[in-house]
Amino acid sequence: MTPARPATLREVAEAAGVSPSTVSLVVNKKKDARISAETRRRVRDAIRDLGYRPNALAKTLVSGSSRFIGLVADAIATTPFAGQIIHGAQDEAWKHGYALLIANTEGNSDLEKDAITMMLEHKVRGILYSTWFHRVTEIPEALREADFVLVNCFAAEDGVRAVVPDEAQGGREATELLIRAGHRRIAFINATIPAPAKDGRLAGYRAALDDGGLAFDPALVLEAYPDQEGGYDAVPALLALGATAVYCYNDRMAAGLYDGLRERGVSVPGDLSVVGFDNQEVIAAHVRPPLSTVALPHDELGAAGIRLLLGLDSPEESIVKVECPPVERASVAATDAAFTTPPDAAR
Amino acid sequence: MTPARPATLREVAEAAGVSPSTVSLVVNKKKDARISAETRRRVRDAIRDLGYRPNALAKTLVSGSSRFIGLVADAIATTPFAGQIIHGAQDEAWKHGYALLIANTEGNSDLEKDAITMMLEHKVRGILYSTWFHRVTEIPEALREADFVLVNCFAAEDGVRAVVPDEAQGGREATELLIRAGHRRIAFINATIPAPAKDGRLAGYRAALDDGGLAFDPALVLEAYPDQEGGYDAVPALLALGATAVYCYNDRMAAGLYDGLRERGVSVPGDLSVVGFDNQEVIAAHVRPPLSTVALPHDELGAAGIRLLLGLDSPEESIVKVECPPVERASVAATDAAFTTPPDAAR
């Protein structure tokens, strides 16, 4: 039985017949402490017998620095994304001996302020401020009192540390998946909603086209609401373009596109190759055929945020961009055009 | 500028020319403390000038009880579910003045032990031990040292507090959605994987059939792997049954079923009504047509866990079942049979 009030270090000392400081030394395995094997044993026994647990709070009080890192999120459950950020942050924090204190604010700034206050009062080492979709953000005043880094968002002002996904590089990889398969007429269905992702993913598309020696044709860029319904509705316009491949703003859009395509007897990837963006597991890995896409590295965003906070990474820029790796599945097929210009015969 | 070392209560006292206890009294707004308006003002000013933040850790040390609740999860990012549990728990904990300390264990029992140890050392008020899918679980030894409640899982032994979804009630509601629409030949595609959900959802199906005066026909229950591929593959067998409606073990299965149905020209809900289970937003709300289903109340599971831990709820049974509410969308249509026995003409 564990006693109601947990045993203290002092009690262990008494039980072992030594002083508190001796117990402290053996508990913390101080290298330079010379404790006789005999004493050490007696202390260990007492610890076991009493079921002693060090009090991390008291430890913090004397050492002055706590082992907490706060994570404030604007929407923990709305998407799987926030979960991944928490996951990445938690693992990395843990690795360095820190525990994560989390708060969900639903974007409510009062809650946000309270959450940050709570963290400050618990003397967190620092705070990760995260958003579920990549965007610019205001910095709550209270946050400035802490050592903080922005995750999946960034500030308008300069010099504020942040970690965000590299949308342009991702868009480029997505497009390249298609170009490498020989496609030359590649449509892009962008989002209707303004966001860093909208601009970045388009920029990446253009960059890949450029590199591939393909002209950018504005007519090939459509816009749709970034979900299944948007993708579904975009089908007629897309089909009118005569493209052999399409790169969608996100996986949800691609999933809706699949439905519309199937209804019209257009097969993927036989008649049309498709790539998405986000790598939203539940969707991308399980539609028919499995969707090739580019991953939004939320875990890594969280982990990088922690490293930045702890000063383990010291990048040149205050805003660090994390790569979005392509994940190839089965929605891209080679087109004949590929055989028109085989690598070796090029020129 | 915030000083490197935050101001302490003692410094505030000196700055205000009062004693520490006076400051303590005004900070904590003690009702029965008689502090002159003048003193109160001086203290407040000093607090503001020094940017004073109470140290919650020191407070905890003296009061003996911390304001932390630990949440250990076996898979934060694998599914959206864990995120919802965290969300529900966090909100409820917050409401009662507690902060959530979270740990992700990936089911690794060493990590699990470390996580629990860390929480114990931080003197958490209690621990919520959660799993991402509903199942029986072992209780890690260390956990017994804390006040704990199981969330989305339960122990084999008696008397251990736990909160789980009411699978049978959910299965019953799902089936009733179909029965109420007049269906009389209702197939059920269960999971191939043993789990409380498998048994519960089947039991609910049978109960609903019973209540509806329909005979249970074992031939109408199929089994498939509980994901999109499983649902897709089950289509031929399902179609051979001649059912007018089908209840799927989960939404992912239903989504795969949609694909297979569409390929064969079977329309939902025109030719076949479909209901799922889980209410996995990204899928259920956005397939075509939107899927009627039954929600797995993960948020509520987390919240109920907190209330149980805090002793705010005191149920009769140690295992509390949380209701799975039906969410109707557009995948169920009335069948002619409904008009054969209109409610009023019944008997």
Next chain:
DNA sequence: CTGAAAGCGCTAACAC
């Protein structure tokens, strides 16, 4: 090799 003493920031009696 080990113990005594001071103090981390705060609260709670109890004085005055």
Next chain:
DNA sequence: GTGTTAGCGCTTTCAG
């Protein structure tokens, strides 16, 4: 009304 004192559980010089 407000100050004094004594710890909460622990670490850390500094003696011995």
